[in-house]
Amino acid sequence: MNSSSEHVISIALAGAPNAGKSTLFNRLTGGHQKIGNYPGVTVEKKSGHLQTPAGHHIELIDLPGTYSLDAQSEDERIAVESLFAERSSCPKAILVVVDASNLERSLGLVLELKKLDQPVLIALNMMDLAIKRGLKLNRLILEKEIGYPVIPTVAVNKRGVEALLEGIDALVERVEPKKLSSPLERLKSIEFTAEAIEDRCRTVDGILASALIEPTRADRVSAALDKVLLHPILGIPILLFVLLLVFEAVFTWASVPMDWIESGVAALTALVANSVPESWFRDLLSEGVIGGVGSVVVFLPQILILFTFILILEGSGYMARASFLLNRIMSSVGLRGQAAVPLLSSFACAIPGIMATRTIKSPRERLLTMMIAPLMTCSARLPVYTLLVGAFIPAVTIAGFFDLRGLVMLALFLVAVLSGMIVAWLLGRFAIQGKSAPFVMDLPTYKLPSPLQIVIGLWVRAKFFLRRAGTLILGISVVLWVLSTYPKAPEDSLVPAIQTSYAGQMGAALEPLIEPLGFDWRIATGLVPGFAAREVMVGALGTVFAIEDAEESGMATLQERLRSTWGLPTALALLAWYVFAPQCLATFAVFRRESGSWKWTAFTFAYMLGLAYLSALVTFQLASLIF
Amino acid sequence: MLRLASLAIGEKAVIRGFEGDRRDPNFPERELAVLTLMKAGFLPGAEVCVVARGLGGDPIACDVRGARVAIGRTEAEIVDVDRMRIS
Numbered sequence: 001m002n003s004s005s006e007h008v009i010s011i012a013l014a015g016a017p018n019a020g021k022s023t024l025f026n027r028l029t030g031g032h033q034k035i036g037n038y039p040g041v042t043v044e045k046k047s048g049h050l051q052t053p054a055g056h057h058i059e060l061i062d063l064p065g066t067y068s069l070d071a072q073s074e075d076e077r078i079a080v081e082s083l084f085a086e087r088s089s090c091p092k093a094i095l096v097v098v099d100a101s102n103l104e105r106s107l108g109l110v111l112e113l114k115k116l117d118q119p120v121l122i123a124l125n126m127m128d129l130a131i132k133r134g135l136k137l138n139r140l141i142l143e144k145e146i147g148y149p150v151i152p153t154v155a156v157n158k159r160g161v162e163a164l165l166e167g168i169d170a171l172v173e174r175v176e177p178k179k180l181s182s183p184l185e186r187l188k189s190i191e192f193t194a195e196a197i198e199d200r201c202r203t204v205d206g207i208l209a210s211a212l213i214e215p216t217r218a219d220r221v222s223a224a225l226d227k228v229l230l231h232p233i234l235g236i237p238i239l240l241f242v243l244l245l246v247f248e249a250v251f252t253w254a255s256v257p258m259d260w261i262e263s264g265v266a267a268l269t270a271l272v273a274n275s276v277p278e279s280w281f282r283d284l285l286s287e288g289v290i291g292g293v294g295s296v297v298v299f300l301p302q303i304l305i306l307f308t309f310i311l312i313l314e315g316s317g318y319m320a321r322a323s324f325l326l327n328r329i330m331s332s333v334g335l336r337g338q339a340a341v342p343l344l345s346s347f348a349c350a351i352p353g354i355m356a357t358r359t360i361k362s363p364r365e366r367l368l369t370m371m372i373a374p375l376m377t378c379s380a381r382l383p384v385y386t387l388l389v390g391a392f393i394p395a396v397t398i399a400g401f402f403d404l405r406g407l408v409m410l411a412l413f414l415v416a417v418l419s420g421m422i423v424a425w426l427l428g429r430f431a432i433q434g435k436s437a438p439f440v441m442d443l444p445t446y447k448l449p450s451p452l453q454i455v456i457g458l459w460v461r462a463k464f465f466l467r468r469a470g471t472l473i474l475g476i477s478v479v480l481w482v483l484s485t486y487p488k489a490p491e492d493s494l495v496p497a498i499q500t501s502y503a504g505q506m507g508a509a510l511e512p513l514i515e516p517l518g519f520d521w522r523i524a525t526g527l528v529p530g531f532a533a534r535e536v537m538v539g540a541l542g543t544v545f546a547i548e549d550a551e552e553s554g555m556a557t558l559q560e561r562l563r564s565t566w567g568l569p570t571a572l573a574l575l576a577w578y579v580f581a582p583q584c585l586a587t588f589a590v591f592r593r594e595s596g597s598w599k600w601t602a603f604t605f606a607y608m609l610g611l612a613y614l615s616a617l618v619t620f621q622l623a624s625l626i627f
Numbered sequence: 628m629l630r631l632a633s634l635a636i637g638e639k640a641v642i643r644g645f646e647g648d649r650r651d652p653n654f655p656e657r658e659l660a661v662l663t664l665m666k667a668g669f670l671p672g673a674e675v676c677v678v679a680r681g682l683g684g685d686p687i688a689c690d691v692r693g694a695r696v697a698i699g700r701t702e703a704e705i706v707d708v709d710r711m712r713i714s
Contacts, residue, residue, distance in 0.1 A: 067666060067667070068666045070666070102693050102694055103693070104668070104692045104693040104694070105668055105692055105693055105694045108666075192662065192666075193662075194661060194662060194665055197662065197665045197666055197670075198665065198670055198671070201665075201668070201670050201692075215693075216693065218690065218693075222695070223678070226678060226679055226688070226695070227678075227679075230678070230679035230681075230688060231679075232636075232679075232680060232682075235679075235681075236682070320697075323697075324679075324681055324686060324688060324697050325681060325682070327681050327682075327685060327686050327697075327699070328681050328682035328683050328685055329682070331685065331699075336699065337681075337686060337697070437656070437659070437663075438656065438659055438660035438663045438664070438698075438699065438701075438702050439686060439697075439698060439699030439701070439702060440663045440664060440666075440667045440696060440697075440698050440699075440702060441686075441696065441697045441698075442667075442694065442695070442696055442697075443688055443695040443696065443697055444695075445695070
């Protein structure tokens with residue numbers, strides 16, 4: 001058959017995430033991926049294109065769902081149904097990823113898919129691990145018993161992927177162009193009663209009884225690791241130690257590349273100063289563009305280090321253990337362990353965190369988790385924390401190992417977690433009604449995380465962060481530079497030029513409101529644009545101080561300038577403000593989309609703003625008494 | 628009747644069914660819980676071994692049908708089991 005671009009064959013990809021489905025999806029489609037939404041529901045539709053050796057154009061659609069087509073939320077069921085409802089979008093064949101080391105569990109899905117009466121190809125994934133754990137099976141018998149071709153694969157290995165592509169070609173040949181009965185009706189005919197589930201499991205047992213020569217042994221390494229990591233006494237301290245290590249690494253390891261970026265920015269500023277004739281344009285370039293963007297880009301190393309750890313924790317299987325260990329704390333505030341992963345992701349950024357709440361089946365717990373997700377210390381807060389902690393907290397070593405600055409950072413994280421818990425408890429108790437879903441969570445075997453997945457994950461974050469720095473933050477930096485440069489002060493003015501500018505005027509107007517918090521007009525100048533994105537504050541302070549000092553000699557760093565301008569109470573109050581302040585437009589845009597409610601979006605914004613003001617007020621007033 | 632929730636770490640048992648307390652007013656989503664448990668491999672006749680418990684015994688991590696699964700204490704309260712002799 002001669003394939004043309006009009007003739008794209010859509011194939012659905014089913015299987016559990018633990019079976020390496022997303023790695024396989026990445027391997028098969030490479031960079032040709034598209035992420036959209038299913039109509040009417042908040043379920044991500046991930047699809048990608050690939051070409052088979054025989055030249056077929058395949059659209060691979062990643063199906064939501066895990067071990068069962070029914071295992072997911074109401075929204076995800078609607079999404080799958082919408083896919084099968086349209087003749088045009090309906091997948092013509094199905095590729096199922098099955099975890100070879102866990103056949104008892106994962107073959108049930110294949111039996112469910114049988115009802116669809118479509119060609120199916122089974123990718124028996126992670127064969128290497130299964131064989132290592134003693135699996136011996138007769139593939140021909142397995143194929144005969146289950147009724148579909150089976151291809152053993154290793155998702156990270158090229159050879160398995162090639163065999164799979166050939167298998168897809170054979171799969172395409174089996175697609176019948178005209179089917180009479182509706183695929184949607186067949187989808188709906190899959191039963192999920194207790195009897196049907198039990199029946200499928202018995203069938204799986206029967207298939208395995210004849211196809212298996214040696215079953216997979218329990219993973220000894222995982223069992224041994226769980227003995228320690230899930231230990232009733234050791235488990236929590238180990239988790240805390242891991243988290244502390246992550247924060248220390250983010251703070252200390254990043255300093256070297258950060259220095260490089262800083263000197264790069266300084267060199268660039270010098271280059272502009274030497275090569276561009278003195279004009280408003282030169283000032284805009286060096287103070288607005290390079291100064292503003294540079295002071296945000298400098299935090300890229302920290303963000304990448306944090307994400308490396310999060311991706312390793314996820315890929316290794318420890319993240320599920322963290323949910324397990326934290327379940328008790330979660331349930332004390334009306335949430336379950338499943339809320340832990342979205343919340344932990346929110347430590348990187350609340351946006352993926354809020355999106356990750358899609359895996360929470362109970363609508364009530366999902367809304368609750370979304371409402372506290374923006375309180376978790378996201379990476380955009382790090383620039384502000386690092387700047388202020390670095391400027392005001394001395395680098396003293398405590399107990400021979402921990403840096404006082406690292407401990408202060410940890411305290412900021414813990415305050416955020418604690419207040420998130422309290423808010424969740426209050427909201428769950430008094431504001432949000434609804435049912436909770438049963439708590440059943442897989443603890444996947446431990447694996448060495450795939451470097452490819454980590455690199456792809458880091459690349460996506462870095463791109464997102466740099467694009468923001470290049471667009472939103474660049475725009476705000478330029479606007480801010482204009483606001484803080486014009487109108488120019490009269491020649492004989494005694495006050496710094498910025499004080500007579502628009503920004504200075506706005507800051508002065510806000511001053512009475514924020515004076516009880518110990519904030520001056522400079523902070524006010526950064527706070528207004530900071531509602532678009534937290535890290536803008538750093539750029540804003542960079543711009544404000546660069547301009548203010550333009551007349552003075554000496555090249556003090558921003559931190560030295562901060563130290564000489566503010567007292568410790570002001571710095572602490574600003575830190576307290578940043579723990580709570582709802583300063584991220586994108587988060588609230590995603591919140592609105594995911595919650596489908598303006599009411600809860602506005603409520604979340606308001607409660608965070610209220611908490612920010614109160615905590616900064618209390619911190620400043622108390623600190624002023626002490627210091 | 629012995630419940631999965633009352634097993635200690637390291638104990639093995641065979642699942643009998645999901646009798647539990649049908650009248651528990653605090654647990655109206657019992658049917659949903661039973662289906663979710665069955666999909667995760669908690670079937671009558673299946674062997675289950677408790678491998679870890681969280682703070683205060685919640686959640687409970689078990690090996691069942693070749694997989695390691697964590698379930699909440701509330702969910703473990705509805706699984707009836709027969710203790711097996713540890714060999």
